[in-house]
Amino acid sequence: MENLATVARIIEEQRARPGALLPILHEIQDALGYIPPEAVPPIAQALNLSRAEVHGVISYYAHFRQTPPGRHVVRVCCAEACQAVGGEALAEHARARLAGSEVTLEPVYCLGLCACGPSVQVDETTLHAQVTPEKFDALIAELESAS
Ligand code: FES
Structure with a gap:
């Protein structure tokens, strides 16, 4: 799926930097318009976090969308x-x-x-x-x- 390829590319580019989670989430939202739910497992795995931790950060910041935006x-x-x-x-x-x-x-x-x-x-x-x-x-x- 196209979204997952984009997510995988962004994770690879960012995962080595310290505090990579927020930059990864920002880049995914910039690229796709939101953070699709299927992005959570690969992010969690790459950063050695639980899915709940990644989800917690996405829901904490009002900036992050979990559904595609309107026009x-x-x-x-x-x-x-x-x-x-x-x-x-x-x-x-x-x-x-x-x-x-x-x-x-x-x-x-x-x-x-x-x-x-x-x-x-x-x-x-x-x-x-x-x-x-x-x-x-x-x-x-x-x-x-x-x-
Ligand atoms: S408080 Fe609304 S623009 Fe600054």
């Missing part, structure tokens, strides 16, 4: 400065708006726009500041109509 990924900042200006309500609104949508919602911890939150990132590339629920809905409508 678009929207990240809502959940760090303190954004939380203080409505970030939590925005995240709640986003969860409800995107339930069942093709757009994947993820938390992120600071996008560097702390002075003008709540902040949102769309598809790695675009940052939006002072996002209200209305502005969020407009962003999503634009994404959905473009796809």
